[in-house]
Amino acid sequence: MNIIILGAGKVGSYLTSDLAEEGHDILVIDHDKDVLDRLLAANDVMGIVGDGRDPEVLIDANVGSCDLFIAITLSDDVNLIASTMAKKLGAKNIIIRLRDPQYMKQKELVEEITSATRIVNPESIAAKDIQRALKYSHALNVEGFFRDQAIMMEIVISEDSTLAGSRISDLNAYSANYHTLIGIVNNNGKIYIPHGSYVLEKGEKIYVIGEKEGVDRFYKQEVLDRYEIKNVLIIGAGSISAHLTGLLLERGFNVTLVEIDKEKAEAFSEKYSDAVVINADGSDPDVLEEVRVNTFDAMVCLTGMDEENILISLLGKKYGIEKIISKVNRIKLIKMTGILDIDTTFTPKRAASDVINRIIRSKENARGSSITSLYRLEDDEVEVIEFAAIEHSEIFGKKLKDLNIREDTLIACIKHEERDGAIEVPNGDSMISLGDRVLVITTNHSFQTIDDIVE
Known part of the structure; x- marks a missing residue:
C-alpha cells in the first residue's frame, strides 16, 4: 500500500519501521528535520520536512493518490486539520491519533465529520490491554471484538483441568452454558481449528471465544484457581x-x-x-x-x-x-x-502499531470487500476475520448445518444487528442475516467476502 505518515515521534517512528518491513511504500512528513533524518537513515522510506497543516506540503507529498493517510503527531489539532485536508485532497483512507478525552467521548461523531477510517489513542489502547491483563491474569493473551462485546482468551490446559481428555463434541452443551467455544488449539506448535472428534490434552494452548459475560464466567470457573486481582x-x-x-x-x-x-x-x-x-x-x-x-x-x-x-x-x-x-x-x-x-x-507504541496494522491488513486484504478487521495469530498461521454482512448472499437465512462450510473454517460469533446487537455463539441451527457482523476463524488466507466460508 501507498501510505503517508504524519509525525515521526515515538509512535510514528515505530509504525514506520513496522510497515516498511511489511513492504509498504512509506512517506513520512515531520516538521523536525533532525528527527526525520534519523528515521530515514534507519528505514527504506521517503520523507518531507514540513507542517502537515500546510496544503502545499500535502500536495507535494501527493497525498491525493495515497491509499492511507495516518496523522499520528502529539497534537490533536494538527492531526485533525491535516486529516481533513488529506481527505479533501483525495486520500482513500484516514487514521487519526487523538488524545483529548473530549474527542474520544464523541469518537463516532468525529469519525463521521472527518470521514476517518479509524480514530486511535495509543494511551487508551495500552490502558485497555493492561486492564485485560489484570482481569484475566492467568490468560496468555486476550483480544476483544465488536467493541469488546466478544472476547477471545488464550490459555494453557492445566493438568487438573476438566477440559483435559474431553472431546470437543462432548463440550458443546458444557460450553453453551458459558456461551463460548474453543476456536483454536496449539499442540506443540501444530495448529488446529478443532472439530467435534478432537480430544483436548493437558499442556495444549487453546483459544476460548464468546460473548464477554460468558468468557468471564468460563474464566472464573475453569481458570481462576489461585487468586483474583482486586x-x-x-x-x-x-x-x-x-x-x-x-x-x-x-x-x-x-x-x-x-x-x-x-x-x-x-x-x-x-x-x-x-x-x-x-x-x-x-x-x-x-x-x-x-x-x-x-x-x-x-x-x-x-x-x-x-x-x-x-x-x-x-x-x-x-x-x-x-x-x-x-x-x-x-x-x-x-x-x-x-x-x-x-x-x-x-510498549504503547507497539500496541498502537498493532491496532493500525490490523486496520491496514483488513484494507489490504479486503480490496473493497466486507472485511472490517483482520487479526493474525500463531505466527500468522490463523486469521480471525470480522465480516460485515452488507451484501446479499446465498448463505443468508440458511442454517449453518445446511451449509458446506470449509474444513479449515469456524464461525465463532455472530452479532445480530436486528436483535439490538446481541452476540451469539452459533450452533447448527444458527443463521446469518443481512446486516449481521460475523467473526470467522480460518487457516485459509484468501477470504474476501462472507461467501468464502463455504466450499
Missing part, C-alpha cells in the same frame, strides 16, 4: 495511568497510585477521588514499605523511564507481588525482561 498499585501518573485508573475503578478494582510530582498527584487525586493517591517516589524501597506493597495483588509500573519501571518491577517481585506489568518503550529492553523475570512488559 488491589492494584500503579506507579506514575501519566496519561496511560489516567485511562487505566478510570477503567479499573469502573470495574470494581481498588487502586492506589504513587506519583513523585506533587502537582500531578494533586490533580490525579482530584480527578479520581475513589483512588488512593500518594505523593512520593515509587522507586524508593522505603516508600514501597510504607504503602505496604506486599498487600497488593498487582503492580503496574508506568513512569516515564524504562530503567525505573524495570527497577520497580524487580522490587515488586522481591515483595512477592503475584502480577507485575511494566511499561518499556525501548524494544531491546523488552527482550531482556525475560531474564529479569518480569511477568508482563508492554
Whole structure:
C-alpha cells in the first residue's frame, strides 16, 4: 500500500519501521528535520520536512493518490486539520491519533465529520490491554471484538483441568452454558481449528471465544484457581495511568497510585477521588514499605523511564507481588525482561502499531470487500476475520448445518444487528442475516467476502 505518515515521534517512528518491513511504500512528513533524518537513515522510506497543516506540503507529498493517510503527531489539532485536508485532497483512507478525552467521548461523531477510517489513542489502547491483563491474569493473551462485546482468551490446559481428555463434541452443551467455544488449539506448535472428534490434552494452548459475560464466567470457573486481582498499585501518573485508573475503578478494582510530582498527584487525586493517591517516589524501597506493597495483588509500573519501571518491577517481585506489568518503550529492553523475570512488559507504541496494522491488513486484504478487521495469530498461521454482512448472499437465512462450510473454517460469533446487537455463539441451527457482523476463524488466507466460508 501507498501510505503517508504524519509525525515521526515515538509512535510514528515505530509504525514506520513496522510497515516498511511489511513492504509498504512509506512517506513520512515531520516538521523536525533532525528527527526525520534519523528515521530515514534507519528505514527504506521517503520523507518531507514540513507542517502537515500546510496544503502545499500535502500536495507535494501527493497525498491525493495515497491509499492511507495516518496523522499520528502529539497534537490533536494538527492531526485533525491535516486529516481533513488529506481527505479533501483525495486520500482513500484516514487514521487519526487523538488524545483529548473530549474527542474520544464523541469518537463516532468525529469519525463521521472527518470521514476517518479509524480514530486511535495509543494511551487508551495500552490502558485497555493492561486492564485485560489484570482481569484475566492467568490468560496468555486476550483480544476483544465488536467493541469488546466478544472476547477471545488464550490459555494453557492445566493438568487438573476438566477440559483435559474431553472431546470437543462432548463440550458443546458444557460450553453453551458459558456461551463460548474453543476456536483454536496449539499442540506443540501444530495448529488446529478443532472439530467435534478432537480430544483436548493437558499442556495444549487453546483459544476460548464468546460473548464477554460468558468468557468471564468460563474464566472464573475453569481458570481462576489461585487468586483474583482486586488491589492494584500503579506507579506514575501519566496519561496511560489516567485511562487505566478510570477503567479499573469502573470495574470494581481498588487502586492506589504513587506519583513523585506533587502537582500531578494533586490533580490525579482530584480527578479520581475513589483512588488512593500518594505523593512520593515509587522507586524508593522505603516508600514501597510504607504503602505496604506486599498487600497488593498487582503492580503496574508506568513512569516515564524504562530503567525505573524495570527497577520497580524487580522490587515488586522481591515483595512477592503475584502480577507485575511494566511499561518499556525501548524494544531491546523488552527482550531482556525475560531474564529479569518480569511477568508482563508492554510498549504503547507497539500496541498502537498493532491496532493500525490490523486496520491496514483488513484494507489490504479486503480490496473493497466486507472485511472490517483482520487479526493474525500463531505466527500468522490463523486469521480471525470480522465480516460485515452488507451484501446479499446465498448463505443468508440458511442454517449453518445446511451449509458446506470449509474444513479449515469456524464461525465463532455472530452479532445480530436486528436483535439490538446481541452476540451469539452459533450452533447448527444458527443463521446469518443481512446486516449481521460475523467473526470467522480460518487457516485459509484468501477470504474476501462472507461467501468464502463455504466450499
